[in-house]
Amino acid sequence: MKLEYSHKLIIDNVSRFIDLTELEKQKYISLLTEIKVKKKAFLMQAGDITRFEYFITKGCLKVYTLDVDGAPHISMFAVEDYWTGDMASFITKQPSRYFIKAIEDSELLGISRANYDLLFQEIPKFERFYRILYQKSLISYIRRSNYGISLTAEERYIEFKKKYPHIVNRITQKDLAGYIGITPEFMSKIISKVNRM
Amino acid sequence: MKLEYSHKLIIDNVSRFIDLTELEKQKYISLLTEIKVKKKAFLMQAGDITRFEYFITKGCLKVYTLDVDGAPHISMFAVEDYWTGDMASFITKQPSRYFIKAIEDSELLGISRANYDLLFQEIPKFERFYRILYQKSLISYIRRSNYGISLTAEERYIEFKKKYPHIVNRITQKDLAGYIGITPEFMSKIISKVNRM
DNA sequence: TAAAAGTCTTAAACTAGTTCATTTTTTTTC
DNA sequence: GAAAAAAAATGAACTAGTTTAAGACTTTTA
Known part of the structure; x- marks a missing residue:
């Protein structure tokens, strides 16, 4: 079949x-x-x-x-x-x-x-x-x-990226903030901080 | 049997x-x-x-x-x-x-x-x-x-009491704090606040 | 392809929850 | 049932995350 x-x-x-x-x-x-x-x-x-x-x-x-x-x-x-x-x-x-x-x-x-x-x-x-x-x-x-x-918001973000690499670049930062449980503003800060590291 | x-x-x-x-x-x-x-x-x-x-x-x-x-x-x-x-x-x-x-x-x-x-x-x-x-x-x-x-820690505590009334008085405040995800000190504050209301 | 709508960044003032230290109260143990 | 151990309360200084506001950048839509 x-x-x-x-x-x-x-x-x-x-x-x-x-x-x-x-x-x-x-x-x-x-x-x-x-x-x-x-x-x-x-x-x-x-x-x-x-x-x-x-x-x-x-x-x-x-x-x-x-x-x-x-x-x-x-x-x-x-x-x-x-x-x-x-x-x-x-x-x-x-x-x-x-x-x-x-x-x-x-x-x-x-x-x-x-x-x-x-x-x-x-x-x-x-x-x-x-x-x-x-x-x-x-x-x-x-x-x-x-x-x-x-976990802190930053740790949750790092976990998400590790667990769902195939999803992270298909969604907006704003939606990611809604998943992580923080404001889009704080999400922005975390991402720029983690990328700088 | x-x-x-x-x-x-x-x-x-x-x-x-x-x-x-x-x-x-x-x-x-x-x-x-x-x-x-x-x-x-x-x-x-x-x-x-x-x-x-x-x-x-x-x-x-x-x-x-x-x-x-x-x-x-x-x-x-x-x-x-x-x-x-x-x-x-x-x-x-x-x-x-x-x-x-x-x-x-x-x-x-x-x-x-x-x-x-x-x-x-x-x-x-x-x-x-x-x-x-x-x-x-x-x-x-x-x-x-x-x-x-x-939810805030206070909301989580209120939910817990509503959902598990048969458990809340069998456990210590310290263990409840460990479940709610806060320090025992803040748990103590929340409980005295909620009881005062 | 221009305008509109939505997303992202930055910063200052604020709040929920932490940390540390001390005292009081309750529970456990011998 | 006294001593020791653990739990609870309180307060002051601190930090993670929020709120509000404004400007820059991207995407969507007509």
Whole structure:
């Protein structure tokens, strides 16, 4: 079976943790929805009940909330081969507090809540896939949940550059500040300081 | 089948997400190890390769790292009916950066890495249990990973009291400071301020 | 391709949280 | 139940990061 690029990408991603037969691959792909979103457009907004979990096949997006003062707090940048969405809203069917906005023209594959549930009935192996995917995400979020309180802003910036070299030059300094958790002004100071070192 | 208290607790916990037959329950329990740890004793220390994932049946423990200056950063307090451990070390078999120390005399059920792997072969339903358990943990860690950078220390303290009323009076102010990410001195100030309000 | 909008830089005054030092209170230990 | 150890409170001097404001540079849009 010849797969188109985006389908090959997601099958390769899934195949890191579980083996699928040709029939299962086709079944899985049939449960996905193709989505395109132009630069600056929203994939979802706060107040929405999230209908999909997303896999990015092309582009770059930011996931963020607005605090009481209207300042954005970016929780992740999602690029090719990443999974994103708002799992809390997707699972609980409660309105989301997150915005997801495209930083570049982007293409995604979405799985709806109904198809996500169906997937486990049709191909129980996916319980294992998601068990391992969530386990790996959990390991990185557990680590990250301490960053904000145990590292200085400068240390967090250096960590980000080391961990995400493929992302750092696709985003603005302002958005990076929103991720690191500081003002754009202080971000500017840190970057010029670190570059001088 | 009459279960002893600690086994009943863990079976009830697992049964929130999956249904087990009597035979499966017995099989599962046979894979667990009972562990007791006295107040102030370590369940594990940085440098160890974590042998178990733990379920607490009695007591209270703190999970923490030491930063370069030797200051403790507490990542969780674990009480009855909680799961804890260092998943990164457990999965990758690399040395841990965490300490787990009992705050009260505690009793736990541990599953070894070998039995964890075996469990999925013997009772594949557990892929689903862990998929859902990790999914729920992930939802709360995703939320928490933004707390450090988007809330003030006072707001984090108020959140903690609201979310963990059953824990707040079992731990010292000093340990709470280590969790909130501030000095014990500033914690003291915040608490007296919040109580005055 | 010009104007508009957004991003980046710099600097001075400010605030949340730290550090260090001392005293009081509570808990642990023998 | 006394002595020792640990935790909590308080205060003064300090630092990381914010706020506000203004000008320079880049990107977007018509």
